[in-house]
Amino acid sequence: MTHTFNPTSLREYDIRGIVGKTLGTADADAIGRGFGTRVRRAGGTRVAVGYDGRLSSPELETALIGGLTAVGVDVVRIGMGPTPMLYYAEATLEVDGGIEITGSHNPAEYNGFKMVLQHKPFFGADIQELGRMAADGDWETPEAEDFGTVSTADIEDDYVGRLVAGYAGGSYKIGWDAGNGVSGPIIEKLVKLLPGEHHLLFTDVDGNFPNHHPDPTEEKNLADLKALVAEKQLDFGLAFDGDGDRIGAIDGQGRVIWGDQILSILAEPVLKELPGATIIADVKASQMLFDRVRELGGDPLMWKTGHSLIKMKMKENNSPLAGEMSGHIFFAHEFYGFDDAHYAAVRLIRAAHMIGKSITELRGAMPALVNTPEMRFQVDESRKFAVVEEVLERLEAAGADVNRTDGARVNTPDGWWLLRASNTQDVLVARAEAKDQAGLDRLLAMIDDQLAQSGLVRGEQAAH
Missing domain, CATH: 3.40.120.10 (Alpha-D-Glucose-1,6-Bisphosphate, subunit A, domain 3)
Structure with a gap:
């Protein structure tokens, strides 16, 4: 038995998609099997599961629990509640991991999964690994009598306390x-x-x-x-x-x-x-x-x-x-x-x-600064990181004051500007902040100039 995810759903920090189009119950089952297999191979046996208030959450919860128990993992259902309540359950109950079914702040038709394994965030390569395991059917296959059990824990009052x-x-x-x-x-x-x-x-x-x-x-x-x-x-x-x-x-x-x-x-x-x-x-x-x-x-x-x-x-x-x-x-x-x-x-x-x-x-009492909101614009996935690297190389060659922590953050006497590639979408993100509007205009002109040198225009902003 194998499963193929829609590649757009396996993101950097979580799994997310449009229910019925890029994400469904078969994906939830495969996530349960993959995550449960990782838990068992790390010596664990129990996972807490919670879900948010989206209309699709209950059916995804049922499928996720089916996948987890099928690979021999016991599930503790904490029911409907916010993601931090699931994190709290994972931190305080005797479990080896946790999964929250949530579409976060995405539109109503979206849903997804945020995961934590042995008190550490489960992201990046871990999420890609779930995709590989599903494609290979690399899941634990216990006999039916060794399937996991399901129990419930009402922790809402403890959490609020x-x-x-x-x-x-x-x-x-x-x-x-x-x-x-x-x-x-x-x-x-x-x-x-x-x-x-x-x-x-x-x-x-x-x-x-x-x-x-x-x-x-x-x-x-x-x-x-x-x-x-x-x-x-x-x-x-x-x-x-x-x-x-x-x-x-x-x-x-x-x-x-x-x-x-x-x-x-x-x-x-x-x-x-x-x-x-x-x-x-x-x-x-x-x-x-x-x-x-x-x-x-x-x-x-x-x-x-x-x-x-x-x-x-x-x-x-x-x-x-x-x-x-x-x-x-x-x-x-x-x-x-x-x-x-x-x-x-x-x-x-x-x-x-x-x-x-x-x-x-x-x-x-905070200093009055003028800044842009996060500006996001579409760029081809294959170019996204390359553009940022080109910008960095040009700026460093010109002796600019650049921080490479995550993209290019450039300090100038006017203030600073940032250009980075989104980890979750095919967009570049820019932001600038200055002491006054004239300074902000100069910073935006620098961003536009760098983008133009890499063959892009800031023009069309992508929705997020």
């Missing part, structure tokens, strides 16, 4: 927008344990996402939260992506607090407690963040974009806190090191209290 364990924050008026994603029920329970006044939006789980798309990194998706904060005169607002591993925030004036800005607030109390600690952020983060970490006595480290890559780097550097521009926030300080938007929310409330300033004051 863990989010507020040792909470020492203040009492604020807060708006919460779950965007009909799977975070809704967690937030409903969480606010009951927090002091203050809480106003909730769209906490009913609905895989059609009838109100707005659950991706807080796009400002248009924060419109309802801004209206709520303004109408009720709240201190700040928090928003969550579809599977609860990315956070968005706005201050009392409705200004967006982007991922790197959230991280700069969270870093302050952590560095007070752990002076000199390494704080990690991805290459898309503002220079403001790296400067702020240094100012607070920390050691800022710029690393590659991608939640799996950041988690590995944190372990390597014993880093207590890391974050990505996209709103993934990772706490190893007093937590498990995985990205959890609900925990980040609790820590943000606590940080404001410990710093002794309102979120609005903290946002207002």
Whole structure:
């Protein structure tokens, strides 16, 4: 018995596709068999499985569990819940791995799988290996009497309790927008344990996402939260992506607090407690963040974009806190090191209290910089990495100040710009940040010039 995946579904950090077109129940079964085989060959026997609120999640869960048990792995079902709840299950239950069925922040017709094996992210070559194993039928084949068993564990209340364990924050008026994603029920329970006044939006789980798309990194998706904060005169607002591993925030004036800005607030109390600690952020983060970490006595480290890559780097550097521009926030300080938007929310409330300033004051004190959103444009897969390499070679030959961590990040007196290849799509990603608009225009002209020299135009932006 063998299986062939649609090659577009096996991505760098997870498996994802359009249900019924590039991803289906046969794929879920094969993922179960492949992942279960890896677990057994590593000496393990049990895997936790959770799923998000998408309409296709229950049927994929059934097929995934069928594949896992068929290769002799026992399954602990934790039911519907956010990705970080699955990570929590994997960290605290007696299991050897975990799989969350989730389409993350993709449109409603998508779904996918995020995996963790023996407390480490399962990504990159691991995911490609699942494809090879399926093509070769390289799976364990126990006799029927040795198939795995299925049990359930209700961990939602334990998880929510863990989010507020040792909470020492203040009492604020807060708006919460779950965007009909799977975070809704967690937030409903969480606010009951927090002091203050809480106003909730769209906490009913609905895989059609009838109100707005659950991706807080796009400002248009924060419109309802801004209206709520303004109408009720709240201190700040928090928003969550579809599977609860990315956070968005706005201050009392409705200004967006982007991922790197959230991280700069969270870093302050952590560095007070752990002076000199390494704080990690991805290459898309503002220079403001790296400067702020240094100012607070920390050691800022710029690393590659991608939640799996950041988690590995944190372990390597014993880093207590890391974050990505996209709103993934990772706490190893007093937590498990995985990205959890609900925990980040609790820590943000606590940080404001410990710093002794309102979120609005903290946002207002940040340097005013002009930057572009993430600009994405289509490029042929075969050219994607080559273009970045050509740009790097030209810049280095010209003596530019370049950082090669993940693509080309170039510092100039105006600010910085970035060009990198996406690991998950056939796009190049560019971003620039300057002290003023004239400086930003000069940086964008540099990007355009480099692209033109490699035969590309920034023009058409790809949807993501």
